[in-house]
Amino acid sequence: MNAARSALTLARFGRKAAGVPPQFRLLRQQSTYARPAAGVNPAYDESVKLIDAYATKKRAEAELAAKELAQAEGSGASCEHVSALKKKWFDLAVEADINDSEVLWNAKNGLFDLTRPVYLHLKEQAWRGRPLEILMQRLLQMYVLPDLLDPRDVGTPEAQLNLTLSGSPDLILEPGSIISPSDAREQLEIELVKFHEDSRLHTLVMVDLDEPLEAQQTFREQFHWVVANLPFSKSQSKANTADGLVLLPYIPPHPARGTPAHRYAVVLFEQGEGGLKRLEATNVSRDSVLRNFVAQHGLRPAGISFFRASWTEAVDDIYRDVLKQTPPNYGVPPTLRSDIGPDGRKINVYKNY
Amino acid sequence: MSALGRFAAGSSLSTSRRAWIGRASKAAKETVKRTAASGTRAGGPSHQTSDARYEMMKQILFQEEARQPPQLSDEDMDRHMTILRAQKIYRMGESAKRRSEREGKFEAMRRAYDALEALDERLFDGACQKEANMTFPRQMRVATETPPTRVWDYLK
Numbered sequence: 048m049n050a051a052r053s054a055l056t057l058a059r060f061g062r063k064a065a066g067v068p069p070q071f072r073l074l075r076q077q078s079t080y081a082r083p084a085a086g087v088n089p090a091y092d093e094s095v096k097l098i099d100a101y102a103t104k105k106r107a108e109a110e111l112a113a114k115e116l117a118q119a120e121g122s123g124a125s126c127e128h129v130s131a132l133k134k135k136w137f138d139l140a141v142e143a144d145i146n147d148s149e150v151l152w153n154a155k156n157g158l159f160d161l162t163r164p165v166y167l168h169l170k171e172q173a174w175r176g177r178p179l180e181i182l183m184q185r186l187l188q189m190y191v192l193p194d195l196l197d198p199r200d201v202g203t204p205e206a207q208l209n210l211t212l213s214g215s216p217d218l219i220l221e222p223g224s225i226i227s228p229s230d231a232r233e234q235l236e237i238e239l240v241k242f243h244e245d246s247r248l249h250t251l252v253m254v255d256l257d258e259p260l261e262a263q264q265t266f267r268e269q270f271h272w273v274v275a276n277l278p279f280s281k282s283q284s285k286a287n288t289a290d291g292l293v294l295l296p297y298i299p300p301h302p303a304r305g306t307p308a309h310r311y312a313v314v315l316f317e318q319g320e321g322g323l324k325r326l327e328a329t330n331v332s333r334d335s336v337l338r339n340f341v342a343q344h345g346l347r348p349a350g351i352s353f354f355r356a357s358w359t360e361a362v363d364d365i366y367r368d369v370l371k372q373t374p375p376n377y378g379v380p381p382t383l384r385s386d387i388g389p390d391g392r393k394i395n396v397y398k399n400y
Numbered sequence: 401m402s403a404l405g406r407f408a409a410g411s412s413l414s415t416s417r418r419a420w421i422g423r424a425s426k427a428a429k430e431t432v433k434r435t436a437a438s439g440t441r442a443g444g445p446s447h448q449t450s451d452a453r454y455e456m457m458k459q460i461l462f463q464e465e466a467r468q469p470p471q472l473s474d475e476d477m478d479r480h481m482t483i484l485r486a487q488k489i490y491r492m493g494e495s496a497k498r499r500s501e502r503e504g505k506f507e508a509m510r511r512a513y514d515a516l517e518a519l520d521e522r523l524f525d526g527a528c529q530k531e532a533n534m535t536f537p538r539q540m541r542v543a544t545e546t547p548p549t550r551v552w553d554y555l556k
Contacts, residue, residue, distance in 0.1 A: 083475045083482075091479040094486030101489050146485045148478055 080152045098146045105143035112136040140164040161240070162282055171242040174207045182352065185223035191312050191353050194256055195268070195337055201348045205243065206279075208315055208350030211236040220354050225308060229361040231354075234272065234297040237286035239279045239315050239350050246280035247322025249315050250346055251291070254337055255300065257309040259377055270333050270340075271311070272297040275318070275326035294331045301365045304358045305378025312353040316346035 085092050116132040144150050144165035153159070154169040161167055183203070185191075192198040210220040213233035220226070237251060251274040258269035273295040274288050302309040314337070318324050326344060340346075363374035388394045472480060517524045 081475075083478045088476075088479050088483075090483050094483045097486045097489060098482065146489065148482055151481075152478075 080149045082149065102143045102146065105139055109136055109139035109143055112139050137164050137168075141168045145169075161284065167242050167281060170207075170240065174240070178207070179204070182222045186351065186353065189223055189310060189353075189355075191256065191310055191351075195254060195312050196314070196341070196348060197338075201351060204348065204350050205241075206315070206350040207240040207242075208313065208352045209238040209240065210313055210352050210354065211238065220352070222352050223355060225355045225357065227359055227361070228300045228302060228356045228365065229359065231311075231356065232299045232361075232365070234288070235313070237313065237315070238284050239286065240284045241279055241281055241349075244280075244317075244322070246278055246283070248275075248318045248325060249277045249279050249322070249349060250275045250318055250326065250344070251277055251286065251288075251313070251315055252337065252340070253297075253311060253313045255302075255309050255311050257302075257306065259303060259306050259375075261377070267334070268336055270295055270331065270335050270337075271300070273331050277315075279315075292326060292328060294326075294329065295333065298333075298369060299365055300356045301362050301370065302356050302358050304362070304374065304376045306358065308355045308357045310353055310355055312351065314348055315350040316341065317349045319345035 083091065085095070112132065112135050116129070116136050119129050119132050141164050144163065145168070147165075150165055150169070154166065154173065159166040159170045161170065186201075187193075187198070192201060211218065212220065212226065212230045213236060214230055216236060235253075239249065251272065252270065253272035255269045255271055257266045259265075260267045274286075274291040274293050277286055277288070277291040279286070300309065300311050318326060324345070331340070341348075366372050366374040386393055513524070513527065516527060
């Protein structure tokens with residue numbers, strides 16, 4: 048029964064909900080919605096009828112709007128007209144289902160079926176409620192935005208970028224959270240939840256903002272991972288790097304010893320011509336600057352997130368195995384203590400002892 | 401203690417509390433008698449205030465324990481929220497209807513003015529003139545849900 052139920056959950060709501068056992072997923076008594084019994088409260092029974100009548104009316108209006116939209120798209124109307132009609136259809140479709148208690152229960156418990164407009168709307172509302180505020184606060188607070196990109200170009204991100212470590216697939220990384228570099232040895236799972244746009248091509252860039260540049264006694268950007276031509280749409284939110292063009296293969300975070308916590312930003316850009324332009328295979332240097340890269344390829348930021356990592360013993364292994372370099376040490380060398388003798392004991396200062 | 405009385409835990413009043421209530425109500429009665437004799441009370445009415453309802457109100461506000469709000473089960477809460485949503489939809493429909501009526505009337509008024517402007521400039525200017533030093537319009541009356549069947553007597 049459990050296998051059947053989790054298969055159903057997987058089919059309807061995706062990997063995230065089905066992977067975690069119900070008792071650890073969320074604190075709720077039921078695993079699926081149970082409609083309240085009728086005949087207990089007459090006001091409730093009448094309300095259900097009223098809501099159903101309203102939903103039917105809105106659904107009919109939404110169907111008309113969909114027909115109008117199809118007509119406009121077929122006859123080749125202007126972009127603004129088509130997008131206005133799309134918005135009208137979307138709003139009517141949302142309005143039809145937004146008063147349904149099952150939909151609201153599912154949304155409250157994190158079960159979003161993103162093929163339906165009402166769930167897209169509710170998921171966006173949930174994102175804009177708090178997670179987006181946290182993301183923007185952390186980006187600005189830790190200076191990711193002025194350092195990496197112009198905050199005016201980023202504005203308010205339109206899509207939700209979820210970073211997940213390969214070891215723990217159900218835990219979305221909170222922006223700015225500190226992880227151990229060994230957790231990010233394998234490439235991260237990327238999910239871009241788009242609330243409005245259709246299928247478009249995106250470029251994924253992972254940048255270390257704090258790679259030390261000893262010659263100039265400062266820090267510079269270093270590209271860790273660049274994948275172009277990744278398709279994302281309302282129905283496909285998970286990244287499949289096999290579909291894209293890998294311009295720079297993934298290198299795990301390697302914050303050097305003695306450097307402060309490094310910020311690793313992951314940005315998903317929409318490619319040119321409204322996401323339709325395909326990028327060709329080009330040489331991308333690991334020492335590129337993101338602003339120049341964006342300007343060169345005409346990219347537009349769609350989703351952004353970041354995490355931090357500090358040096359651990361495992362980082363030296365990454366330097367030796369992956370980067371084939373000797374692990375650097377920028378830390379302060381141990382001071383020579385003049386008060387301890389060769390036997391390890393304190394030198395006696397007072398001669399008459 | 402009197403201010404916190406209604407928030408105190410425990411359902412039965414302690415002996416000291418009961419004694420205090422006894423003294424308080426006795427004091428209140430004496431105050432009432434005195435003010436009745438003198439005719440005035442600081443901040444109070446000058447007539448006799450021996451109305452038992454004041455005492456009852458004071459007791460309910462300051463001495464009785466506050467009632468707990470109703471604890472709804474998940475199912476009942478679901479029903480409650482559904483009812484609220486249905487009420488919202490109903491109210492939205494009603495207000496949309498009233499708004500469309502109002503906008504229809506305004507649109508009719510606007511079309512009438514446009515027609516008059518095209519027809520006769522003198523009459524149009526007269527219609528556009530506003531009364532000077534007007535405090536409130538002569539036609540104003542309190543809005544009611546049920547207007548009278550005979551709205552205006554045209555023969556007067």
